[in-house]
Amino acid sequence: MTRLTRPDLDGLPAYVPGRNLADLTRELGIAEAVKLASNEVPYGPLPGVVEAAAEALGSVHRYPDLGAVALRDALAERLSVSADRIVTGCGSVALAEIIVKATCMPGDEIVYSWRSFEAYPIIAAGVGATSVRVPNTPEHGHDLDAMAEAITDRTRLVFVCNPNNPTGSSLRKADLDRFLDAVPSDVLVVLDEAYREMVTDPQVPDGLETYGDRANILVLRTLSKAWGLAGLRMGYLVAQPGEAAAIRKVVTPFSTSLVAQAAALAALQQEDEVRRRCALVTAERERVTEALRKLSVDVPASQANFVWLPLGDRSAAFGQACESRGVIVRPFQPDGVRVTIGTPEENDLFLAAAEAALEG
Ligand SMILES: Cc1ncc(COP(=O)(O)O)c(C=O)c1O
Structure with a gap:
């Protein structure tokens, strides 16, 4: 056959x-x-979300706003960044895939801790990139020293999952500072913060607030968890404007639906x-x-x-x-x-x- x-x-x-x-x-x-x-x-669902989604259904014969302008503006205001740094996507898992597509060629390496989010190996293999899995520490967290050592001149991307799915472990600021300082400036570090809203330990840094100004840091977030929109699929990333513009070019056009955009806008009112x-x-x-x-x-x-x-x-x-x-x-x-x-x-x-x- x-x-x-x-x-x-x-x-x-x-x-x-x-x-x-x-x-x-x-x-x-x-x-x-x-x-x-x-x-x-x-x-x-958060109050107001079902109503906003239902209202949006009346316009589903039209394409959604490709640039998700209203949503990006609302996120930008909430996060105190400019809207040109934000890319929205059909869940943050789709954005992770798009980031890899935008950074890696076949044979390039992606470093991440393992066990971590199960989509990482699938996404890496999808573009023919090589997964470099660094075993978790005995305490089930990222071994940042070993991850820094695993970076080679083929490495294009590092995923840091904080808190880590599925172990729940988290990285503290002093350790992350040291790691991020050790990563070469031509390697993109994705801080995957799908569970950021659940962090209560003040020593676990908000990746955007703490590292958002660094050129090679990208923060990935989702509205699936704390914001209750898992079924509608909405995630976003914050990068530097140049990287955000490049990534936006490879996002599947119209992949954040009109209903998801309306629901996300309503959800963001419910902080x-x-x-x-x-x-x-x-x-x-x-x-x-x-x-x-x-x-x-x-x-x-x-x-x-x-x-x-x-x-x-x-x-x-x-x-x-x-x-x-x-x-x-x-x-x-x-x-x-x-x-x-x-x-x-x-x-x-x-x-x-x-x-x-x-x-x-
Ligand atoms: C660490 C991490 N990143 C990203 C995602 C993807 O979430 P979503 O695609 O629903 O935004 C998940 C979902 O479980 C996750 O655990």
Whole structure:
């Protein structure tokens, strides 16, 4: 048979999404489940978002604004940067892909910590770039010294995921300062801050505030998590104007929809409510962490809206045991299990399932 797709894609892992209720109903006959597998915030769309999206539906026979001007202006004001530094995209994962497309040629190297966001290797392979994975520290964080050493003259890009998905670990300012000073000026560093709004440790820097003026730093953020727009797909990046303009050239035209732009504008009006929700989530994060530690799970401190259970090769079995009790978590066999923080009631269901799974 003639092969129509690239043979190197055979070795590429597929992105594994968090499972959902339909999977459990089909496979286990379970009618109700709590989904703690995709790092969503559990409190529904922000006030005003559904109305704004519904109103925008009336214009969907028209193309969206290609430049997302109103949205970029609103983001620019909120972030105190000029709008020409912002690029919006169909989720920050799409922007990560576009950044790689804009920086890497086949054979170029991309350095990142591993385990980290599972899209990085897929994105790198998509353009024929070489992934250079630097193992996490024993504490499940980035090994910044080893990452600096892994940079060669083929390196074009470094992903720094802060806080790190899926381990929740975070990098402090002094360590990041030292690392960023060591990165050559012709290597772009992407600070992936998908969970920034959930950070409570004052020593974990806001990448944009702290490093946004550096020429080779790009900050990647999303409206999927704290801002509750995962289903509508909206992310953004902040780079220097020249880099932003170059990246904008390779964004798929019209890929942030008219409805997503309208909803994002409405969501951005709700900063106080976002703060309130994040406070609920981070308080629960600490409670769940403590409860798991009491069950003798060595949970690292998390600065995101999920916790990491380093269960090693027991991870898949733990995930299945939780599912059989109607709680969907996200195992990464053979390393650990990531569990999203839900409502207090959802977290209680998870903790009961975890206790039973660990005993079983
Ligand atoms: C670290 C990190 N970056 C980026 C993303 C992508 O988010 P989205 O494409 O929904 O904006 C995620 C989603 O899980 C993530 O964990």
